[in-house]
Amino acid sequence: MSYLVPINIYKRKSAWSKSLEVSWNNGQLVLDSANTNYSYGSLQRVLRKGLKAIGFEKVVAMDHILVLGVAGGSVVKTLVDEVKFGGRITGVEIDRDVIQLAQTHFGLDKIPNLEIVIDDAFEFALRTRERYDLIIVDIFQDTVMPNFLFEKFFAQRLGDLLLPGGFLLFNTMILTPEHEARNAKYVGKFNPALFHVKQLPRTESHNELILVQKQS
Template identity: 30%
Template sequence: MQGLHLTADLYHCACESALMTDADTLARLCRRHTLEAGLTLVDEKWHTFPDFQGQPGGVTGMLLLAESHLAVHTWPERNGVTLDVYVCNFQEDNSRKAEALMKAIVEAFRPSDMQRQHLNRGDVDGPADAGELVLEDVAGQAYFGFRFERRILNRQTAYQRLELLESATLGRTLRLDGRYMTSEAEEFFYHEALVHPAATAHPAPRNALIIGGGDGGALEELLKHRGIERVTLVDLDGEVIDAARRYLEKIHRGALDDPRATVLVEDGVAFLARTSDRYDLILLDLTDPDTPAGPLYTPGFFRRCKHALAPGGALVLHMGSPFHQPEQVRELCGTLRGQFAHVRPYGVHIPLYGTYWGLAVASDALDPDTVPGETIHARLEERRIGDLEYYNARVHGALFALPNFYRRLTAN
């Protein structure tokens, strides 16, 4: 049973069309790369589906290997492919062969985007740990994961794959499009770091906007500030909000139904284009730039955010991992500096994300790194904010004390 299971979901493939629609062409390619990888072909089965509504049908097929199998499914109408390679490692380690086979087939399809999973299967003496091991990669460079005893939800919304899992360690955990978003046990690392540095540095925030954040965690942190009169939360995917209301009360703590909160299911770009309100704080609590949230990381959108800020207001967003995604972080800082007078990067380790994570406050007036710790402490006291697990006056300054590599990465 011991083995390695590799999967890949390929998007926007630029290969020759026959690979997507002709079983013989795809079978020849898979046989060749399987043998070149040193694996042993036992049998095979391939099928081309008929055309449907003017679109060519895809191909599904499998090679049975002495070591286990290769499975391929194509969706020519989406230029998408799913791949599945499993090899047994009981008598010898076939992992390198499996990796070589996967690499060769992926390169043949020439995807512009890809999601991969790497799973070790079948301990010799039975499962060493209970539950499902759910792995994630950081920018395709590093893998990390957690075990979950239960899946509560696993469905495709109109915009993304929504998963809700549960474990004794993390509690209920939200994933979107195969990426960890938040969990009951450690959500405070991200939500407190996203909200409180800018909100506490601001002398009197009253009106705030959150774009994204359908789990309600950032909203709950904002509403801790006495003086906040209104928060508008705009999330594209209503199913995320519905799932949070039903299952993630320990994260939002009822904030989604607080009378000071207005929760809208709407595109953030469209909302900013029509609103005439001005906000003391705008928080972009989004999925990553390579997801449907991509248009909200652009110069045009940042310009709209700046226009919607009240005097002295600030924009806050997360940027990704400075170590694993340096170009993304550098480009986002540069884009923000093209719009705002002050851009202050900061960072925090987030257990669920498996790495040190970059965030930034952008403003024409507010620089949270220049606010003394004594002032931060006094404001936390005045606003009676005591229910915090991570953030405090000393941590405030530490968040902006950047490691040298991150300072160089985000230097002017």
């Protein structure tokens, strides 16, 4: 029946989301907010495309991946189930309720190489002393992206957290011409002598991926 019409099986609010809905859609269990997909639908396809742009063979050889914005954990599932990544994954999520939902409905707590940290992504990035092979940024409050994600200070901090040759994969949403300009400006915040930056072709209508590689 879900191929004909989405079937909602669970709905709740959280401190950070007005609506979190788990539904069967086209034969797949997905997590949505009020106005957009949070995990396992179009969002999973978007981030899979980004990982393919890096190269599954490069990702699987990495040691430590940081995910800022876990939600239902679809990118983690892609890393583990499709890429066959066996290294460390640190997932940072501010919304404790969405993690509980992800563990109950999507088995996020069954992934042995995943460590979940309940924290604000900005604060975590400032405090961590780790360096990462790949940082995935996928932070939304429904269709809104926090302003700090596009600030020069935060962009440079994420660059500092990358190991030489490491990648930053940033999922953005473009709904207005202002968002287009915002992304173009963001790309210019990385020193071209130290980073190679490209915007991947638009996917799923409104999502644009920005891929940054630190020079070796």
